[in-house]
Amino acid sequence: MPLHHESLLVLSETRPLIEARGREVVVRAFQILFIRRPETRFIVRPDVSHPELVLSLLDQTLASISSPDDLMAMFSRVAEAHVNARVQVEWMDGFCDAFVMSMEELLGTSATPRMLAAWRELMRFVVRELAERQEFLYREQRSYLRKAQLGFLVS
Numbered sequence: 001m002p003l004h005h006e007s008l009l010v011l012s013e014t015r016p017l018i019e020a021r022g023r024e025v026v027v028r029a030f031q032i033l034f035i036r037r038p039e040t041r042f043i044v045r046p047d048v049s050h051p052e053l054v055l056s057l058l059d060q061t062l063a064s065i066s067s068p069d070d071l072m073a074m075f076s077r078v079a080e081a082h083v084n085a086r087v088q089v090e091w092m093d094g095f096c097d098a099f100v101m102s103m104e105e106l107l108g109t110s111a112t113p114r115m116l117a118a119w120r121e122l123m124r125f126v127v128r129e130l131a132e133r134q135e136f137l138y139r140e141q142r143s144y145l146r147k148a149q150l151g152f153l154v155s
């Protein structure tokens, strides 16, 4: 199981709070990321509702937490969309930190240390999985480009 049993319990207990305030939390997390990594501002499209995408991926992750194949397929699809949009691997950990900061800021004392630790664990798991697959796809692209350049030089 990729998450601690205790964290899964806390996640399910505190899910109603995230269902109610999750959109605000993710919007604020992106604002924090935009300040810390200004280059990310130009990547997230205003016409795509990314906060809903993030929240629904967290939900789907919890729903598939004991099915490694489903998780793999889901993360691969999102990593591919990220790579197509040039989302960089090194931004992902920053988003996880911003998400937890945003929870602390917006939820105040309702966000207990147990709750923050559990949501950090879930978000860290997701961003690390995405980052790993994005890294793989970027490496493949670089290798393809190198081969294409070599082919061009030889011909």
Ligand code: HEM
Pocket (backbone or CB within 6 Å): 033, 040, 043, 044, 045, 048, 050, 053, 054, 055, 057, 058, 077, 078, 081, 082, 085, 087, 091, 092, 095, 126, 127
């Ligand atoms: C680190 C900062 C991030 C940036 C800059 C970013 C940016 C993007 C962009 C530009 C897209 C493509 C949307 C489009 O134009 O079609 C996208 C898709 C998506 N992102 Fe992110 N993202 C970030 C982090 C995350 C995180 C942490 C999650 C999940 C917890 C996530 C979940 C998704 C999902 C589910 C999609 C849709 C994939 C699909 O098409 O099926 N993103 N993201």
